[in-house]
Amino acid sequence: MADAGDRIRVDPPQRVKGRKSPTAKMASSRMQACERKRLRGLPILAELSSRAVEKLAAHMSVARISAKTELLREGCAPEHLFLLIDGLVELSTTRSDGRSVAVSILRPPTFFPVEAILEGAPVLTSARTVQPSFVGRIPADRALRLIRAEPQFAEAIATGLASRLSDMLRELKSVRSKTCFERLVAWVLAMHMKADSSAEIRLPYDKSVLASRLGMAKETLSRDLARLAGWGVTVRGRRLTIEDPQALFQLAGIDEVTRPSVP
Amino acid sequence: MADAGDRIRVDPPQRVKGRKSPTAKMASSRMQACERKRLRGLPILAELSSRAVEKLAAHMSVARISAKTELLREGCAPEHLFLLIDGLVELSTTRSDGRSVAVSILRPPTFFPVEAILEGAPVLTSARTVQPSFVGRIPADRALRLIRAEPQFAEAIATGLASRLSDMLRELKSVRSKTCFERLVAWVLAMHMKADSSAEIRLPYDKSVLASRLGMAKETLSRDLARLAGWGVTVRGRRLTIEDPQALFQLAGIDEVTRPSVP
Numbered sequence: 001m002a003d004a005g006d007r008i009r010v011d012p013p014q015r016v017k018g019r020k021s022p023t024a025k026m027a028s029s030r031m032q033a034c035e036r037k038r039l040r041g042l043p044i045l046a047e048l049s050s051r052a053v054e055k056l057a058a059h060m061s062v063a064r065i066s067a068k069t070e071l072l073r074e075g076c077a078p079e080h081l082f083l084l085i086d087g088l089v090e091l092s093t094t095r096s097d098g099r100s101v102a103v104s105i106l107r108p109p110t111f112f113p114v115e116a117i118l119e120g121a122p123v124l125t126s127a128r129t130v131q132p133s134f135v136g137r138i139p140a141d142r143a144l145r146l147i148r149a150e151p152q153f154a155e156a157i158a159t160g161l162a163s164r165l166s167d168m169l170r171e172l173k174s175v176r177s178k179t180c181f182e183r184l185v186a187w188v189l190a191m192h193m194k195a196d197s198s199a200e201i202r203l204p205y206d207k208s209v210l211a212s213r214l215g216m217a218k219e220t221l222s223r224d225l226a227r228l229a230g231w232g233v234t235v236r237g238r239r240l241t242i243e244d245p246q247a248l249f250q251l252a253g254i255d256e257v258t259r260p261s262v263p
Numbered sequence: 264m265a266d267a268g269d270r271i272r273v274d275p276p277q278r279v280k281g282r283k284s285p286t287a288k289m290a291s292s293r294m295q296a297c298e299r300k301r302l303r304g305l306p307i308l309a310e311l312s313s314r315a316v317e318k319l320a321a322h323m324s325v326a327r328i329s330a331k332t333e334l335l336r337e338g339c340a341p342e343h344l345f346l347l348i349d350g351l352v353e354l355s356t357t358r359s360d361g362r363s364v365a366v367s368i369l370r371p372p373t374f375f376p377v378e379a380i381l382e383g384a385p386v387l388t389s390a391r392t393v394q395p396s397f398v399g400r401i402p403a404d405r406a407l408r409l410i411r412a413e414p415q416f417a418e419a420i421a422t423g424l425a426s427r428l429s430d431m432l433r434e435l436k437s438v439r440s441k442t443c444f445e446r447l448v449a450w451v452l453a454m455h456m457k458a459d460s461s462a463e464i465r466l467p468y469d470k471s472v473l474a475s476r477l478g479m480a481k482e483t484l485s486r487d488l489a490r491l492a493g494w495g496v497t498v499r500g501r502r503l504t505i506e507d508p509q510a511l512f513q514l515a516g517i518d519e520v521t522r523p524s525v526p
Contacts, residue, residue, distance in 0.1 A: 074520060075520040091432070093436040093439065093440050093521075094440075095439075095440040095441075096440070096515075096516070101439045101440055102439070103432060103435045103436055103439055104432075104435065114421075114425060114428075115425040115426070115428045115429045115432070116429075118421065118422055118425040119422075119425055119426065119429060121429070121519075122519070122520055124429060124432045124433060124436065124520060125432060125436065147418065147421070148418065151414035151417060154414060154417045154418050154421055155410065155411065155417050157421050158377075158381065158410070158417055158420050158421040158424060159381055159382075161421060161424035161425060161428055162377060162378040162381040162382055162424060163378070163382065164428055165377075165378045165424055165427055165428050165431065166378045166379075166382060166384070166387060168428065168431035168432070168435065169354070169366060169367075169378070169387045169388060169431070170387060171435060172366045172367065172431065172434060172435060172438075173356040173366055173387065173388065175435070175438055175478065176356065176358075176364045176365070176366055176478055177356050177357075177358040177359070177364055178358075212439075215438065215439055252359075253359070256384075256385070257337060257338040257385055257387060258356075
């Protein structure tokens with residue numbers, strides 16, 4: 001029944017090593033016709049037949065959720081396969097001192113945590129939205145059955161995983177080969193390239209998330225952003241203006257192979 | 264023709280941005296019956312029907328190659344889908360100062376570079392063996408056709424990608440949340456766990472590869488290995504003896520969720 005008002009059942013959390021699953025009381029609903037249409041338009045599902053998309057939609061509930069909503073907790077068994085349709089999700093880990101640090105930023109459209117569901121393993125990172133987001137979810141066991149029964153869905157999942165793996169390779173390359181300052185410059189340039197070489201880019205999340213995501217302390221980011229002024233980059237709130245992209249390219253040249261993943 | 268003596272044709276390198284593909288003059292041959300049997304026994308292909316494995320084997324040539332053989336060069340279009348059957352492969356990137364640094368170590372059995380082939384993109388890292396290895400390869404276009412035509416193969420590819428993604432998540436978690444010394448301790452403990460808690464572990468590759476793979480300078484690794492003596496870890500050549508694993512666990516506690524990927 002496509003009843004938009006339905007509050008879906010929140011499964012009892014499955015615990016791994018005594019860690020609790022996030023309660024994530026998402027007020028989600030079955031998909032409406034317009035939402036199914038939107039699903040069909042997602043590049044990640046472009047190769048699926050209408051029949052396969054309908055099958056996926058039949059088991060998916062969707063929700064608009066606010067920023068800072070926890071969706072996964074590191075070490076818990078995954079209860080759902082999520083599909084980030086719009087917004088941004090941060091994957092993070094907890095350090096031994098209890099502080100949370102970003103591992104990666106997921107951009108839409110992407111499924112997660114596919115790897116944990118395929119491996120039948122606990123999730124390796126926590127996940128929370130860093131922007132208001134639009135998210136679909138399917139019970140994990142049903143997602144597994146769909147992957148096994150629908151070759152087109154399995155291929156979409158493989159393509160999505162390939163894209164995630166490339167992002168992680170870019171991230172690790174950046175970590176291994178660049179200083180903090182060079183990583184920031186490369187990130188600004190990759191954002192600039194993504195925004196069709198616009199002179200102005202908007203930080204898509206808090207500076208604290210950016211610092212964590214670039215693997216640096218917040219104070220280091222503030223210092224390095226100030227340092228960028230010498231290369232014509234000015235920061236006002238979340239707005240970043242690049243006066244002379246060429247000067248930046250000379251500072252930390254990137255191309256399609258060496259650019260970091262963004263955002 | 265299953266002629267073991269055949270030298271397979273080396274395709275002209277496809278160039279991306281003027282970078283040359285590795286010559287990789289692998290003396291590879293079509294698969295023999297015993298090798299096909301070995302292929303069927305690989306966990307990554309366990310879910311494939313005999314027919315699907317035969318289809319894969321029909322297009323695969325195999326080769327025993329020595330350590331330090333280059334298989335992929337960063338920035339080149341991938342010509343083959345490789346299957347690492349035995350041995351170890353290092354993925355690396357070249358820094359702006361020309362030095363090569365390790366990004367990840369691939370352990371068998373695994374396909375690579377799946378992500379570049381699925382995305383039709385240049386490879387993001389170079390790849391070379393760090394041990395004598397046994398490697399299969401299929402022309403990239405044929406691999407793509409197989410993935411599209413054989414649902415079981417597509418699922419095997421997805422499962423392999425999931426495992427690679429988990430390894431990369433572990434790696435980035437380690438980088439973001441641990442100091443160099445803690446990363447070394449965690450790596451030693453993960454190797455110890457993998458070796459069924461044996462008191463002795465063997466470094467599977469040079470110390471220079473280990474340093475690079477842990478994201479530290481070789482001098483730092485030497486200093487940190489010496490420091491480990493204080494916790495009962497002694498190093499002789501490539502042999503590492505752990506006297507008191509519990510003491511190490513107290514130093515950098517790891518569990519199934521926080522352990523780094525090895526080797």
